[in-house]
Every structure is written in C-alpha cells, then in structure tokens.
Amino acid sequence: MEVHAQCGSGATLHDLWHRLPGGARSELLRRSAEADWWIPDALPSHWEALRPLVFSAAAYHRFGALAAGVLRCALLACRRRAGTAGELYRALHDHRDLRLLDPSQRLTAAALLRMARPDALLVGGTPWFVELNIGPNIYGVPGLEQRSAAFARGWPDGVLAEPPSTLRARADCLAGAVPAGGGGRHRTLVPTWRATSGIAAKLDDTRALRRYLRPAAAAARAAGLDVCVADLSEVRGGAGGLWVGDDRIDVVFNQFVSPVLADGGSVGVLRAAVLAGSVRLFVPEASCLPSAKQVLAWMHEDLDLYEPADRELILAHVPWTAWLGPEQRPELRRSVLAYAVRERSGLVVKPSCGRGGAGFVAGHRVPARDWLDLLTQRSREHTLVLQRRLVPDRTRMHFRNRWGARTVAPVPFVVSPFLLNGRIAGAYVRHPGPEADPAVAPVNTAAEGVSNTVLLLPDTGP
Template sequence: MTTTHTADLWPRLLPPCATADDPRAAVRLFDGVKGADGPWRPVRPLLVGADTYRDLVRLSRRAAELVLSAARRRADTARDLLAALGSRPEDYPLLDPGDPVEDRLLTAVRPDILMEGGVARFVELNVDGALGGVLQADLLSGRFLDRYRRCGLASRLGLSAAPSAVRARAEALRTFLGLRRDAAAPVLMPHFTGGHLPGLDDCARFADWLAPVFRHARDHGMRMFTHPLTALTTAPDGTLLAGGRAVGAVFRTFVSHGEPPSAGLTALRRALDAGAVRMFTPESTMLLTNKITLAWLWDDLDLLDPADRRLVETHVPRTVRLRPVDRDTLGLAVRDRAGWVLKPANGFGGSGVVVGAAAADADWRTALDHAARQGGHVLQRYVDADRTAMRFVRTADGEVADAEVPYVLGPFLYGLRGSGLLVRHGTPAAADVLNAGRGAAMNTALLAGG
C-alpha cells in the first residue's frame, strides 16, 4: 500500500493537511449528502489530473464494450444471459426475458476503479440506470469548486469539475425513453425504501433531496415526479397508475430485488409486460453488472485483439468463476489466501465480500467452501490499493485526525460519454471494503490542469 503513485494530486500540489478554510467549516460542505454523513468527514475532495480522468473514461468505455461483447458471445436475449450467468430469475422481478443483448444496455455505466502503483484496476463494472452517487458527486464537486474559487485555489491550480452527471443522465434518460425535448412528458421516479438515499422513509423529503434531478429533467423536457412504489396500481388495460395518474415512462432508481414484494412492484411488472410503460433502464442492464462477466474477459483472452488483451491483463484483476468441481482453483485460493478476494457475483453494497488477507485461515476456507457449494461467486486477485493522505473531522466532537486511506474512483458514463466522478475512500474507522454501507466516506474529485 503506497501513497507514492496515488492518482490524488493534492499531496503533491499542497500540504496533505491544507484546506481552503478551517477544517470544521470545510466538512459542512458534506451536510445533507447521504453516504458522507458518517462519524468521520473528510475536509477536501480528491484532485485528479484532467488527463488522468480522460484516460479513466476511455478505459471504462472500452471495458464496458468488451463486457458486452463477452455477453453477446454467450447470449442473444436476457433469458439466455440469465442462464449463462447462473442467476436466479427471482432476483430480477421486472426482467423481460426477451430483451435483446444489444448496445443500448450500456447507456449507464460506472466502474469501481482501484489504483495500484498508479495503474487503474477495474474491480467492478456497474451497469444500470440506478447507479448510486450521481447527485452526491455533483453536489460535492460544485460546493468545493465554489469554495476554492472564492479563496483563489481554483485559479491557482486550474481546477474544474467533471461534466455534470445529473445533466448527462437526464439527457440519456430522455433519449433512451424516446421522449421529445419539447413534449414536457411526465416521468415517474418511484419512491422506494431499500438503500442509502435521504428520505426513503418520507416521500416529501425524498422529493426535496431530488430537486436538482427534477430541475435537470425539466431542462430536458420532462416533468419528473415521485410516488410510492408500493402504491402503484394498474388499469384494466395495463396502464400504470400513480395515485390515479397515468404513467408512460418510469425512471427506476431502485434495485428491485432489494425491495420487499408489494402490490406496487407487481403493478409495475404488469404494466411492463403489457407494453404500457417504458423504463430507464430495463433490468437486463443489471445482468452485465454480474462479476462473472469480468471472468469471461479472462476466459476469452485468446479471442481478443492484442490491444484489448493488454487492456484486460493490465486493468482487470484476474477474476475466476468459483465452481464446486474446480478443485484446482479452490486449492490455489486456500494456498494463496492473501492474493484473493471472494465476492458474490451478483452482490452490491460490499455485502458478502471476504478479503483473504484480512481473514483467518479457517474462516477463509469456510467461506470458500460455502461459496463453492452455494454458487454465484467469483474469486478476484487482490489489489494492493494506492492510498492518499487525508484529513478528517469527527462530527461528534470536532476532533481532527490524519490518515492514509485507500480510495475507489467511479467515473460515470452515460451513452459511453464521461461525466461526474464519484469517490469512495477509507476513514480513520473504515473497514477493508470501500463501501458507504461499511463505513467508507462518499466524496468526489475535482480535475486539475484542464
């Protein structure tokens, strides 16, 4: 673990503890940002070179295209892809089995990238319209950039924000749903209950948090509104109804298998089956997030041209589908515990991830045996993530602490074009898995150097 090659330019451009203001004032910029409201808040964003950001977007775009190609070699439809992945149909209650595996599935992408010795490593490739962190990244980059402009730091370092992910998503949403910009088309964003967003327990607070999203939707000719997912109904002809209001377009920001079964979820499925509603994005996009697709890239190396083969070997940690009959892989993982991470192939939020280096021998063997019997897991080579020096303030008492922490970079791609940049990083109290649900802090990055 090293800070020598960190992609975060702050320690090279400024003292690690330097901020544009008192640290206790700086952390207030995280007020109201879900995922950044833990016991320790950072006092600054990361600074990433503009050229580095463009390289990450380029690599992300090609990695997504390679994953789609690997899927298309195995499946023509969502039904085929579900079978190839060995996934359970009940995990995708809104899935159209006949949905074709085609380019439009890559309309929304956000990888999880660890840097190792300055080299980008794609540990996950998230594909779905419900990608998390879009608004958080936009809000934080705007707040920090405004502060640094006022103190002169922005002009001194040539700082800018990545293009707005909220704006890019609104354009992708309108295009994907086939809505005219001048139509003022109503679009429902269902209020759901499972996740980490503000207001999941209150529909009005949910709408307040999403005000910037609704504003960008209006700018793109959509009248977005929210209504409880559980209260959706359908008319006899399959038309979806939200409080009696007919709905023809839905922006799905929830993971359906993370929601409890409800009459509203069934109503949405009924409307989709009837062709009465269009949804951004269909659940077929989520199938590409399955980490088995990264294992397919390694399985297919001989089918790739030299440039793509180098991309996989350099930027995608070796990923292997774990099968109970593959005793060689299991034996290797037992002998080289510190070199592997065990992951649920279809998991999210860091749930079920076991880092071999952090596990006792007996616990590691038990986890491997259970995962092999259960199925639906991958082994991925451990990435010795670069770290960066950060300063934090503990919200309970204002204590200031410095720590060298690992970080994940997540550039958003809508229509395979780069927009915002989400960052998750460790804190003085965070666990080994960099997820907001496991103590990591959600942050953003500003671009340096034009």
C-alpha cells in the same frame, strides 16, 4: 497560479493535491473545516473529507475512456454466452427474483450500458476495475454534486474545475429514453417507493426520499422533460399503460431493482406494463445482470477470443478473476480450488451478486486450514468469485468529524466514474474513515466509508 498537471503516460491517474500551492491548500482546508456544509448522504459516515482528490483533466477523461472500454469488453463476454436477458440470467445462475426483467431484452450497449459506475482501485496510479456496478440502483449523485460545488467555491483562485455534471448527463440520458414522436407530450415518472434494502430503506421516510430525488426531478425538467413525482403506490394500470391520476406515464426513472420493493402490488402493475412494452424503464432491469462479478471471470476465461487491444486492456486493468459455483464443470472447479489453495494469501473472495461489501473475505486473513472449507461450502448454492488482491495507493486525506475534531491520515480510496451512454460525468470517491483498518473489509459506505469527489486541474500543455 501555474501548476503543470502531468499524470504520466498511458492510463495512469494520480492525486495531484500535493502539487498545488501550499497557501491555497491551507485556505481550502480552513474554509472546509469552518463551513456549515455537512453533506446529507443517504449512508452517512461520522467523518467528512475536507478536500477532494485532484486529477489532471486529461487523465480524468482518459480514465473515462478506459472504463468505457472495460464495460464494452464485459458486454462482449456476456454476448458470447447469451443473446437475451433471460438467457444471461440463466447463464449467471442468478437467484434474484427480478420481476421487472424482460427476458426478451436484447443485450445491446444502448440498453444495458446506459448507466454505470465501475469501481477502480489505483495501484501505482494504474486503475484496476474490481466491480462494474451497472444498472438502476446506483446512488451518490446529489451529494456528489454538492461536494464538488462546495470544494470548487472554496478553492481560492478558481483554477480547479468541477467535472462534468452527473445530474445533467443522467437527465440527458433519461431524455434519450423518452419515446420519439407520436404527437403530444411524453411524461416521465420520478417515483418514491418503499423497500427492504437500498436507499429507500436507509432513509426510511418517503418525504426524505422525495427530497433526495428532488435534484433528479429538477435536472429532468431542465432537460425539457414533463416530469411527474409520485409514489409507486399511486400508479395504476397494467399492460395497457400506466397512469398517475389523469397522466399517462411513458418512462419510469427507476433507481431500484424489483427484489428490494416492498409494495408487491406496484411491482405487478409495473411488470405488466414493462412486458407489454407500454412503458419504458429508464434503466432496464436487464442492465443489472452484467454487474455480476462472474462477468469479470468470463473476461479472463475469454482472453484468447478478444482482439489484441481488448486482451491487453483486460490484462492491464481487470485483476485476475475466476468463479466457483453451482453447475460448474467438475474439472474447472477442481482447477480453481487448487489454485485458490496455492495462492490464498494473494486472493480475495466475494459473492458474484453481492453488494455493500457483504461476504468479502481476504484470503490472507483466513487460516489455511479453513480456506478450502469456506470456498467449497459457500459455492455450493451461490456463485463466488476469486480475485487477485490489490494493495491500493494511499493519499494523505484531511477529515473532520461531526463534532468538529480534525485529523489527517494516509488512506486508500475507490474511484468510481459515472458513465452515461459511455461518457464520463463526475466520479464518486470513497475512503475508509481515518480510524478504520482497510485490510479488514473493502472500502464501502455501508461500512462507514467516507464519500468524496474530484476536482480537475486543467492541463497547461508542455
């Protein structure tokens, strides 16, 4: 099969499915529809996508470099306002009880940008990063790997390739967090936990969570790590160190932030060890701070402070964003509110620290008489961001539901590249279901979004 994959110049990204041979496309859809491979996501939809997005391999890697550049610019905005995690927490007026936060943590890329999955919408093929999603509680990896492998097996001639493995890249990144030297083995804990929200709450079963984490533990062992799998309730110790049974723990593979943990005793033990430096968190809790959407607003506030190339990057790939919140200077607050009233139909509002699409409101769906009240009331106690509303590209997607019915619908999508130490590995895609109205709410798995992934078309050159 000969298909020349050209995604245009610059940092554009297009779904190339329609360029593939029709017979091969039909065969993949047939195999997907008949296969018994419904992926058991932690946040399942009633629908499954029957084919992946298809990107040019070169465009995919340019996309990863672009995402890494945006994250670097976000960290620069944070470092203009804070030198430590504690200072950044205060600058963001963050109200979360981050009990595993080390306030003395320096704001370095090596610590804070270890793992990220920024969300991008494509408009005319141009990626626009609307959220940064940095930190420990980033999900979707096991299902992502299963999907890409299943689609690759289903493609008739093997030309489409899986992207770099997120599981392997994350395990290599985890191995880099293990203390060096010291003679003797260093042990990594892959824990289960009970929680009030997030994946553990969704699964609501420690055994199910253990099954979900099994690929992470296997990948860590394949990376040469000594892995212990146990519940957080089994961990004992404190400032002098952490143990599970007779095993001392050096690194905790945390896929949670402390406010969601339901076991207060475990949090206390972990906190004492983290603050004493006797254990490392694979992803420091400080890394969740730059995920605040207010950081995107800071990037636009700081445009004149960036180098020209970075300023161009922000203007071209981060939609205009401003913030409203407590302790804001009155003149800035008045200016932002006046702009928001004038431009209501072209804006959306979100909580700065919200997740799962909670609190998202599109201005064009709010009566003008209610818009100003909504903004002023919500921003009195919590920080909000206003962001330019984007109308994303759509692609013609084939779906199957749990009862075998099939349908086709033109749907938008969110593309979220995984970045491990700044390098792209995999990408998580979400669509609204074929029956959903994407104008009502953002595309999110918490709102019945459909998970998907990408395959890559090797570039054949001119």
